[in-house]
Amino acid sequence: MSLISLGVVAVLFAAGTYLILQRMLSRVVIGLGLVSHGANLLIMLSGTRPAPPPVIGKSQVAAVADPLPQAMVLTAIVISFGVTAFLLALALRSYLLTGSDAVEDDLEDLRIRGIEGEEKGASA
Amino acid sequence: MFVVVLVHLLVAALLVVARRQLERWAFVVGALGPLATLIFVVANWGLHHGEAVTEKWDWVPAQDLEVSFRVDGYALIFLLVVGGAGLAIFLYAQRYFTPARGPTMFAATMTLFAGGMVGLVASDHLLSLFVFWELTTISSYLLIGYDDRTAQARSAALHAALVTGAGGLAMLGGFVLLAEASGSYLISEIAANPAENSFAVGLAWVLILIGAVTKSAQFPFHAWLPGAMAAPTPASAFLHSATMVKAGIFLVGRMGTAAVATVDWWQPAVVGIGLVTMVVGGWRALRQYDLKLLLAFGTVSQLGFMFLLIGSGIPELVFSGLAALLAHALFKATLFMVVGAIDHEAGTRDLRRLSGLNRSMPVLFAVAIAVSLSMAAIPLTFGFDAKEAAFHGLVHEGVLWVAAVAGASVLTVAYTARFVFGAFGPHVKGQEPAQGRRLRLSNLLLAAPATLAVISVVVGFFPALAFPVVDAAAEAVTGVAEAGELLLWPGLGPPLAWSLASLTVGSLLAWRSDLVARAGDAVGVVAARLPSGEGTFRRFVPGLINFADRSSGLIQNGSLPTYVAIILLVAIVMPTVAVLSNGATLVAPPSGTLLEWVLGLLIVAFAVSLAFVRRRFAVVILLGGVGYAIAGLYAVFGAPDLTLTQLLIETLAVALFALVLRHLPATFARTATARTPRLVVALLVGAFVFAGGLVANAARTPSRVAETFLAQSIPEAGGSNVVNVILVDFRGFDTLGEITVLVAATLGAAGLIRPVIRNRRRS
Structure with a gap:
């Protein structure tokens, strides 16, 4: 794996994380897509260098690229597309129903904080 | 022995099921339990010279988990107390309660307790001893809190259950440590060959002693026992003087000889x-x-x-x-x-x-x-x-x-x-x-x-x-x-x-009890300043709950980005510590070919601008750009199948995004999330992946699986494209599973969107 491809993976992860860490559901989906790209590349490229495709008869068996990560990544690409489609539908429905696709604070968790605040007030 | 325990459990169950019919004679029926214990004791009277009655039932044989009973002279004396005192107290309780107060459930709980106590003293396996031990704790809780309309009974029941329950947990930890060190969970074997003293064994004995001290109401955990007097008198006589509180004494007696031989x-x-x-x-x-x-x-x-x-x-x-x-x-x-x-x-x-x-x-x-x-x-x-x-x-x-x-x-x-x-x-x-x-x-x-x-x-x-x-x-x-x-x-x-x-x-x-009273008052003045057992417990419980509220209020603040950030940071810290403490060899990677650099810089440019662009359609185009450039990278690394898949999927994804984002506003709304912490976490993740990739790269060894696949591709599957052969033949079932996931996601997405769209059309 070359320096530049590792750098690409790192940038994909960083940009994806930046997008995931905010509240608009549609941007979170895009962030997840970037992270998936990064992960696929990482699996595919770890420990390899440019090589001929693993097709028997085209080139020497010893020189071809490793077929196993390719098969796994191929599956992963398709699955992450399925997940992305589902999440996009979720974001769209959230927007159509509430007029916004932002993720609000969890009410139950806010309630726990509220209890804590009350007790502070009572003891003070 | 199994029969005796079973009689208790069955009688307790019968009392619960037929509580109306048995109301008048609840305790007489319950007395069948202690009676069975007494019969067992009489039948085995005179066990001597290390004789023991053993019975065993394999519970989970693969885990060496068994319920094994071993009644020797020591267990017999406790059984005598449980059966004898039990029988007397059950008959007494029959008259103590008037049927109008509905004592059937009380009788059932007392019988259940008696069964637990019998199992406890007869157990030879540490874990079955623990199970019976906890059974007595739970039934004690129910009996102390029997009068559930008074706050005092409820809080006394909770006090007893928390103290003895916490002690029981400590004891369980001690049991596991001790058994792992001794190589056996059987008390008889541990007593015969005590594990040699080590840090773990010493800790085990401390924990076991804590269990015994709490159960038998020893100083400084004695305060729960007087509180337990809130229970009706038959329960006090049976559990809190004759039997349950002697479980801790039973334990120190059973294991005392081994403990004295191990820890000074x-x-x-x-x-x-x-x-x-x-x-x-x-x-x-x-x-x-x-x-x-x-x-x-x-x-x-x-x-x-x-x-x-x-x-x-x-x-x-x-x-x-x-x-x-x-x-x-x-x-x-x-x-x-x-x-x-x-x-x-x-x-x-x-x-x-x-x-x-x-x-x-x-x-x-x-x-x-x-x-x-x-x-x-x-x-x-x-x-x-x-x-x-x-x-x-x-x-x-x-x-x-x-x-x-x-x-x-x-x-x-x-x-x-x-x-x-x-x-x-x-x-x-x-x-x-x-x-x-x-x-x-x-x-x-x-x-x-x-x-x-x-x-x-x-x-x-x-x-x-x-x-x-x-x-x-x-x-x-x-x-x-x-x-x-x-x-x-x-x-x-x-x-x-x-x-x-x-x-x-x-x-x-x-x-001269007046002198005692005067001295008592003098001591009382001093003692009032010292922390008392009851007071400490009463302050401890609300304090603990308050602490839990505060700490979860701090960590669990309701914001999803915060949760994700915490998860990511933990995911970064743990492997980093592991790698740093074990050391890793780093090999400087080659810088990469010109084609890689061109494609790589394109991806970087697209990805970085994706993070900051606010117009939705620009986002769609940039995302497509990232995907196509990655397809190019796959081609460079000898994966034509991936390139093809990536191109197809990316085209589909762009179309899908375009269709969905059409319904949303043209730009993303600004939200009140702080930018700097997000940027810091994102950069940390990027740096972590970069470093992790370097380490993983240097650690990679040639794959043996792939060699088999390459060698078997033509003879077994008749295909020369090995990636295809893996997907449709060698790992065909995985692909089937993948298709199932896709179908499920499609159905889910359709189910989410269609009703909303239909409503919109109608209105």
């Missing part, structure tokens, strides 16, 4: 705890006005005495402790039943308001006197026989030992006198006497305590009757037969002198 602090710790408990319990008993509380603190004190003797691991002391255990079960269960009868008939347990009961309830008075003499260890009683044996052993250990125990016994004599004179003595001036109701005891309420009292007196005169049981029990744990003697008249000697000395001083204390 065990004996001083057990003896110290027992002695302090004796003194604290005896002293507090002297200050009580409620007869039941007086007995409860007396029980604490007596438990300390037995804890000290049985836990010490010294054969003669263990022997005398077991004799004291029998004596205590006889006199304390009886006294509780006496108090219950007084409460039942006179309507109060306050010794300041009771008077003249010796005339109105003469038989009860006689019963109380008979067993009280035994409690105070007056000569010619069973209590005396046991205490004499203890003094005999203690004299051998040294004058300090015997002096300390004799000193603590002074308090026993004094509080016994307080009990007898308080309950039955003349009226104290200035106090309103109780408005006695009928003051005529029903025979049933009297029969059970009277029977136990008769047994106590008979055994006191003929201690040889008890000797075989006690001796077999002591031999089973210490390996020494006839370590002590039970004698009606021990003969003149130091032990008798110590007995008489403590009796005399105790009587003096009882005589």
Whole structure:
């Protein structure tokens, strides 16, 4: 794996994380897509260098690229597309129903904080 | 043994199922449990010289988990107490409760408890012992909180359950540590070959001792026992004096010999705890006005005495402790039943308001006197026989030992006198006497305590009757037969002198009870400043809950980005620490070909701008750009199938995004999320992935799986494109699973979108 491809993976992860860490559901989906790209590349490229495709008869068996990560990544690409489609539908429905696709604070968790605040007030 | 435990469980279940039909005879039916225990004891009477009845049932054989029972002489003496006291108390309870109060559930819980107690003392496997141990904790909780309309009963039940439950958890940890070190979960094997001392084994013994100390209400965890007096009297007599509180003593006796052989602090710790408990319990008993509380603190004190003797691991002391255990079960269960009868008939347990009961309830008075003499260890009683044996052993250990125990016994004599004179003595001036109701005891309420009292007196005169049981029990744990003697008249000697000395001083204390009261007030002033057991517990629980609220309020603040950030940071820190502490070799990677650089820089540019662009359609185009450039990278690295898939999927994805984003506003709304922390976390993740990739890269070894795939592709599957062969042939089922996931995601997405779209069209 070359320096530049590792750098690409790192940038994909960083940009994806930046997008995931905010509240608009549609941007979170895009962030997840970037992270998936990064992960696929990482699996595919770890420990390899440019090589001929693993097709028997085209080139020497010893020189071809490793077929196993390719098969796994191929599956992963398709699955992450399925997940992305589902999440996009979720974001769209959230927007159509509430007029916004932002993720609000969890009410139950806010309630726990509220209890804590009350007790502070009572003891003070 | 299984049969006996099963009888308890079945009877308890029957009482629950047929609670209406059995309402009138609930306790008589429940008594079948203790009766089964007694039959078992009689059938195995005279187990001696290390004989034992064993039964085993493989529960989870693969995990070495089994319920295995092993009844030796030591278990038998506890079974005798559980069955004997149980039978008497069940029959007593039949009359104590009026059917209108619906005591069937109470009877069911008592029976369940008795079954748990039987299983506990008969268990040889540590984990089944723990299960039965917790069963007694839970049923004790239910029985103390039986009167669930009073807040005091509920909080006392919770106190008892939390203290004994926490101790039980500590004990479980100790059991696992000990068993792993010893290579066996069977107590009999651990006792035969104790694990050598190490940090883990030492910790295990500490944890086990904590379990025993909490269960047997030893100092400083004794406070839950007086609170447990909120339970109806039959439960107090059965659980909180005769049986359950002796589970901890059972445990230190069962494992004491192994512990003494392993860790040198065990004996001083057990003896110290027992002695302090004796003194604290005896002293507090002297200050009580409620007869039941007086007995409860007396029980604490007596438990300390037995804890000290049985836990010490010294054969003669263990022997005398077991004799004291029998004596205590006889006199304390009886006294509780006496108090219950007084409460039942006179309507109060306050010794300041009771008077003249010796005339109105003469038989009860006689019963109380008979067993009280035994409690105070007056000569010619069973209590005396046991205490004499203890003094005999203690004299051998040294004058300090015997002096300390004799000193603590002074308090026993004094509080016994307080009990007898308080309950039955003349009226104290200035106090309103109780408005006695009928003051005529029903025979049933009297029969059970009277029977136990008769047994106590008979055994006191003929201690040889008890000797075989006690001796077999002591031999089973210490390996020494006839370590002590039970004698009606021990003969003149130091032990008798110590007995008489403590009796005399105790009587003096009882005589000048006003002095005791004054001293008590003085001590009380000091003691009020010290943290008390009850107060500490009462502050501890709300404090714990408050702490939990605050800490979860801090960590769980409701914001999804915060949660994700915390998860990511943990995911970064853990592997980083692991890599740094183990070290890793780094190989400088090649910088990459020109084509890689061109594609790579394109991706970087697209990805970075994706993070900051706010127009939605720009986002769609940039995302497509990233995907196509990655497809190019795959081609460079010899993966044409991936390139093809990536191109197809990316085209689909762009179309999908375009279709969805059409419905959303043209730009993303600004949200109030802070940018800098997000940027920091994102950069940390990027750096972590970069470093992780370097480490992983250097650690990669050639794949053997791939070699097989390459070699077998044509002969087995007849295909030359190995990636395709893997997907549709070698790993065909994985691909089937993948298709299933896709179908599920499609159905889900369609289900989410279609109703909303349809509604929009309609409106």
